[in-house]
Amino acid sequence: MSLNDDVARYYSARAPEYDLTAGYADPAAEKLRASIKARYQEAFRDHDVLEVACGTGYWTEVVASTAKSVLAIDVNPSMIELARKRLSGIKSVHCQVADAYSLDGIPGGFSAAFAVWWWSHIPRSRIAEFLAALHSRLLPGAFVLFVDQLPTAYKAQNRYLDSSGDLVEQRILEDGRSFTVVKNFPTEQELRRVLGEIAEDVCYKEHPDEHSWNVSYSVKE
Numbered sequence: 001m002s003l004n005d006d007v008a009r010y011y012s013a014r015a016p017e018y019d020l021t022a023g024y025a026d027p028a029a030e031k032l033r034a035s036i037k038a039r040y041q042e043a044f045r046d047h048d049v050l051e052v053a054c055g056t057g058y059w060t061e062v063v064a065s066t067a068k069s070v071l072a073i074d075v076n077p078s079m080i081e082l083a084r085k086r087l088s089g090i091k092s093v094h095c096q097v098a099d100a101y102s103l104d105g106i107p108g109g110f111s112a113a114f115a116v117w118w119w120s121h122i123p124r125s126r127i128a129e130f131l132a133a134l135h136s137r138l139l140p141g142a143f144v145l146f147v148d149q150l151p152t153a154y155k156a157q158n159r160y161l162d163s164s165g166d167l168v169e170q171r172i173l174e175d176g177r178s179f180t181v182v183k184n185f186p187t188e189q190e191l192r193r194v195l196g197e198i199a200e201d202v203c204y205k206e207h208p209d210e211h212s213w214n215v216s217y218s219v220k221e
Helices: 003-021 027-032 034-043 058-064 077-087 124-136 188-195
Strands: 048-051 069-074 093-097 110-116 138-149 157-161 167-172 178-182 199-207 212-219
Touching (some): 003 077, 003 178, 027 034, 034 058, 048 058, 058 069, 058 077, 058 093, 069 077, 077 093, 124 138, 124 188, 188 199, 188 212
Parallel strands (some): 048 110, 069 093, 110 138
Antiparallel strands (some): 138 212, 157 167, 167 178, 199 212
């Protein structure tokens, strides 16, 4: 089975416990995320947003408070079901099952795109494929933001480089089930190299106190 399939299987199995294990149900952590939320809300104000790998819709809800509209997609029906429940009262948000590498069934014309904790799960060999599909659904000049974890975010079990050059690690659920998932930690130079021909105004920032990095840019016209 491919690592792509195992990532999908892992998050499908993790869906019922995701908010709890991700810290989204922790009131103390919620207070710490206030400044992060404000940053994202300002970035997507008045945009028509395509969110990739939305999971349970936690960040969708944040962005939706200022965005004109949000289409949140995830490959896992179990995640989309949870996202729809969370977002059911927000008329400007729609959720849809879709594969990020093809975006079949997803319309075009979005002025922005957004993904949290997704880039690290993309095998290096599929980054160009993913970005081509994403940009095909965005307007020229659209704003894009990717957010992901720094290597210091947590300690992983059995993390190693596979034969394709991707970093992979073992993930174990509460019930003991084990999955091997791709979990890359790109450098700023790697990101700039990948985006060089297709992006403008590339901005990379690290937030050590948040254990994350983000890269934003405009789709080259």
